[in-house]
Amino acid sequence: MLSAVIAMKEQGLHRSEFGFSALRDLLLSQFDFTFNTAGSIAAIARLSGKFRLLAKAATTGTARIDQVAYAVRQLDQTPAMRLFARTPFRAPAPSPFDPAVLCATPEAMVAQYCAHASFRELRRHLDELWASIAEETELFDELGEQSLQRLELTPQGNGMWALEGTLSDTTGRLLDKYLKTACPPPRQEDTEADGGGEGLLPAQANRNAEALHQLLAGYGASPQAATRHGHTATLDLTVDIETLQGKDTGRLPLLEGQPISVARARLLACEGAVIPSVFNYATGEAVELGRALRLPNAALRRKLELEQPDGCAWHGCDRPVAWAEAHHIQHWADGGPTAAENLILLCRFHHGRIHTPGWTIEKTGPGQAIITHHDGHEGQSGNDSEGCGCSDWRTDTDMDTENQGSDWDVFPTGLYRSEWSEGMKADLDGMAEIIDRDRAFQAMRAAKARCREKFATPPPSPVPVLGCPSGRLLGEAPPHQAAQPDPRGTGPLSMP
Incomplete structure (x- = not known):
């Protein structure tokens, strides 16, 4: 089926013969596929021209279709990742699953993971690929995230407050870790069963809100605050000293067990919210654990x-x-x-x-x-x-x-357009457009207010006390003038 769909996609038959712009929609209409299965087949077919080795692994049955679909989606996220996947290694690298199999490109190595590894291992390998090429791109992503993050706390009038916002990756990780530390997920036997029941734990979202209250109430050095290894809401960074110094060691730093770029690790090693575990790779000696020598x-x-x-x-x-x-x-x-x-x-x-x-x-x-x-x-x-x-x-x-006039002053952080990363540009553009529109409306309202102040009609003067009506108002002739005959022949002119 996948081979047939790839052939149909290459000839554009899904549009010309069936009238569907999306392959997934065509598959859902013609076959008894689940949404995920149709999406996986469509993703591989759509990207088969870019990742031919992975498409071949799927069509020959060497690798699972869902594994390959996840891999091609991840590799297609950025132009840099697509190019890197097809760039040959300096020397073919042996497969970690069969040393006799040599992989000429990162795509070939990913195909080996799709064929032999679990989904967790495949995802970890793709994360390592991204971290190895990210370098300073991650730093610019974080600057964009900080410009877009927002948090609003609004009273509802019923004694409760609404909390709504968007957090940067680091801030979100810190909050997520604290919530899990202060209020871990319920055990399976404590979760709410079908049909409900008495004595059950509240929903996880409600537990998170309570954990946030505990964070605020126990802020600082209070012994009641939730801690982990003596620290509250901290992230763990593991890296060897040579890698942290920027030397080409082939090793990557780990933040909470996930690979990150060296550039980001050097930044995090300066921050108080991250506890680095730095060691000498050759001797295994710990160079610094905790804050003592760093902060x-x-x-x-x-x-x-x-x-x-x-x-x-x-x-x-x-x-x-x-x-x-x-x-x-x-x-x-x-x-x-x-x-x-x-x-x-x-x-x-x-x-x-x-x-x-x-x-x-x-x-x-x-x-x-x-x-x-x-x-x-x-x-x-x-x-x-x-x-x-x-x-x-x-x-x-x-x-x-x-950079005046280039939107650098639109965001509170003052991020130059030249520093907008590709991954955050669409979101930053959208937010800048909204802010510019609000500024324009405010300027229009201010201009109207100035116009009203400058050209406002003066207030009317008090109404004078009227005396007796003049003779002219009564139709009398002006003084020293003879009365003129009415054109209709009815006498002097009278008031209408």
């Missing part, structure tokens, strides 16, 4: 806040100092000390931004820093306040001015 202690944090009372060091940023994170100017993984001379306070958004290509920061005094951008290279050592002599050298203030 400033209470006294050092207090010193930084006193030196930088206005908060984030980025030009024009109004985030308060309590929201700021301590950024290592020389990265901690590269040997940078956790000392005041090597630390500057940045809000979470600009902390992530300084880790993206082109940006550099130099501390020029207590609480003072020069932030610059270079299109073609990383910043040079030395005094950046004097520039590096390159034509593309700009400060953060220069960059704001350069």
Whole structure:
């Protein structure tokens, strides 16, 4: 069936002969397929021209159709992933399931996972493929997510509140982990059975709301707060020191057991919400576990806040100092000390931004820093306040001015269009359009208000007290003039 559908798709018969634009809809109308089965067959047929090895594995029965359908969908998500899947390895790599089978491309390796691995193993392998090519793309994705995230809390008038919003990936992970820590899912024997019953646990969504209440009530160092290994709502990052330093080790960092890019790991190693487990891969020795060597202690944090009372060091940023994170100017993984001379306070958004290509920061005094951008290279050592002599050298203030009118000021975070990642561009465009439309409406209302104020009709003067009506109003002739005969011959002119 799959082979026939692929042939039909290649000739466009689903449109010309059957009048269906979507293969899945055609299959559902003609055969007794479930929605998922029809979707899997249609996905493989639609992408068979791009991923011929995977399509062959499915049509020959070497691999399961649902496994192959999942793989081609994942590989087709971005142009970079599609190109990478078909790019030959430097040398053919042996299959982990049969060393005699050599895989010339990542697609061939994925076909081996589809044929021999479980779905969990296949998904993990595809996640590793994405993390290996993501690099700084993940950082730009996160900047876009921060610009789109929102949280609204609205009183309902009945004593309850409505909570609605969209969270970035990291924020969502933190909240999800806390909810699971404070209020784990019910055991199978405690779940609600068909038909209901008494004494059952409330629905999971209701339990999550209660767990959120416990988070707020137990915030801080309260012993009642839910903790995991002594920490509240923290994420675990596992990476070896050479990989974290950016060396090509072939190994990937793991965040909560999932592979991520090295660029993102270097950023997370600076954050307080992530506990890195950094080790020496050759010796197995733990380099740092926890916060002691990485984050400033209470006294050092207090010193930084006193030196930088206005908060984030980025030009024009109004985030308060309590929201700021301590950024290592020389990265901690590269040997940078956790000392005041090597630390500057940045809000979470600009902390992530300084880790993206082109940006550099130099501390020029207590609480003072020069932030610059270079299109073609990383910043040079030395005094950046004097520039590096390159034509593309700009400060953060220069960059704001350069991007004026390009929607950089639409979002509260001030994200330049050049920093919009492909994965987030459609969502950011949509939100920018909504914000621009709201701004236009506000400008129109303000203009109308100014017009009303400038050209408003003056209030009418008080009505004067009327005296006796004049003779003219009564039809009398003006003084010293003879009465004129009525044209109709009825006497003097009278009032209508």
